[in-house]
Amino acid sequence: MSLDQPLAPLPQEGMGFATAWPIRAGDVDPYNRLRLDAVARYLQDVAWEELQSGFFQRTDPVWVVRRTVIDVVRPILWPDRVELRRWCSAMSTRWTNMRVRITSENGGLIETEGFWINLNESTMMPTRISDEGLAHLSRTTTETRLRWRPWLTDATPPESDVDLPFPVRATDIDQFNHVNNAVYWQAVEHSLIDHPKLVAGPHRAVIEYVAPVLAREHINVRSRFESGDHTGNPALRLWFVVGGTTTTVVRIGPLPA
Numbered sequence: 001m002s003l004d005q006p007l008a009p010l011p012q013e014g015m016g017f018a019t020a021w022p023i024r025a026g027d028v029d030p031y032n033r034l035r036l037d038a039v040a041r042y043l044q045d046v047a048w049e050e051l052q053s054g055f056f057q058r059t060d061p062v063w064v065v066r067r068t069v070i071d072v073v074r075p076i077l078w079p080d081r082v083e084l085r086r087w088c089s090a091m092s093t094r095w096t097n098m099r100v101r102i103t104s105e106n107g108g109l110i111e112t113e114g115f116w117i118n119l120n121e122s123t124m125m126p127t128r129i130s131d132e133g134l135a136h137l138s139r140t141t142t143e144t145r146l147r148w149r150p151w152l153t154d155a156t157p158p159e160s161d162v163d164l165p166f167p168v169r170a171t172d173i174d175q176f177n178h179v180n181n182a183v184y185w186q187a188v189e190h191s192l193i194d195h196p197k198l199v200a201g202p203h204r205a206v207i208e209y210v211a212p213v214l215a216r217e218h219i220n221v222r223s224r225f226e227s228g229d230h231t232g233n234p235a236l237r238l239w240f241v242v243g244g245t246t247t248t249v250v251r252i253g254p255l256p257a
Contacts, residue, residue, distance in 0.1 A: 001090075003151045003206065004256040007071060007099060007113050008089035008141075015140050016087030016099075017050040023078045023104075029189070034076040034108070036205055037185035040068060043100055043112060044182060046084040059130035060118050065181055066095070066148065067115040070205045071255055076108030090143035093134065094118055094126045097146060115148065124176075152208050152249040156239045157222055164190075166219040166240070178212040179219075184248050188238060191223050192252065195236050202255035211247045218242065 001008075010016065027038035043065075051057050076082060082104045090097040095117045102110040120127035129137070138144065166187050174180040184207060192199055213219060222239045235253035239246050 002149075003251070006256065007069065007111050008097075010085070010087060010099070010101065011140050016085045017046070017053065018083060018085045019046055019049050020081060020083040022081045023076065025078065028078040032078045033199070034078065034110075035185070035189050036070060037182050037189060039070055039102070039110060039112065040182035040185045042082070042084060042102065043068065043114060044180075046086050046100055047098070047114075047116075050086055054136075055132055056136075060133045062119040062121050062124070063116045064119060064176075065114045065116055065209065067151070067206065067208045068181070069113045071111040072199070072203050072205075073109040073111060073255065074107060074202075075199075076102065076104045076110060077106065080104040080106045080108065082108070087140040088137040089113065089141050090146040091129075091134070091137050091141060092144065092146040093128050095146060095148070096129070096137055150208055151206055152237075152251055154237065154249075156241065156246045156249075157224055159220075159241075160222070163220045163222050163241075166221050168213070168215065168217065168219060170215075173215045176212070177215055179214075181207075181209060184209075184240060184250070187221050187240070188250055188252065191221070191236060191238060195225060195252075198234065198236055198252050198254075203252060204255045205250070205252045207248065207250045209248050211242075211245065213240070213242055213247050219247075 082102050084102050086100045088096050089099045098114050098116050100112045117126050118129045172179050172183045220241045224237050226235050233254045238250040240248035
């Protein structure tokens, strides 16, 4: 799969792990649109619920996300209630693509996919998924040779006077002493204020985490808007830079046909 391809469908209706909750007022922008950072938190929450609902908390308790794809097909607007359905769409022995479909009672639809890596609790390095976990994940996919390939490979632009500092707050830090992955989407939402047309129609937002950012590190965000990139579509790109090192890359553009 690549940047301009559709996400894998659910093999059969009713499969996967499902949960639901109402949208909170703090999850939306001034126009009642469910924000991207809220979607990212939802993906964390449904992953945690699934982890706690079965054996994974015993066999494979620690996972980190390497890439998240958010396809907003039909926007979700507050007030509304969402259902989230999560399943594996591709896997290897150490990582997996986890799809989450978010539907709302009023007809909203957001399709997502996350590249999740299983970590050893002691070494915090990628480790083999348990036999029980592999059997569970394989129920919804026949793709068992998933490999990591970055989608966002454009070089980081040079420093400029339009770079913006992104202060890291104490509440942005997770249990691993890293900036939580959903926090980066707040900077994305801030940049989208100047490009409202990108989220006015169906759109795809992709984020890739290159390296973790620790507490007390200083982030600068470089952004560039292109009226037409290599896909021929307009795109907003962001690079999160810490001390000259690019730690996270983002692209937002129209949803691929």
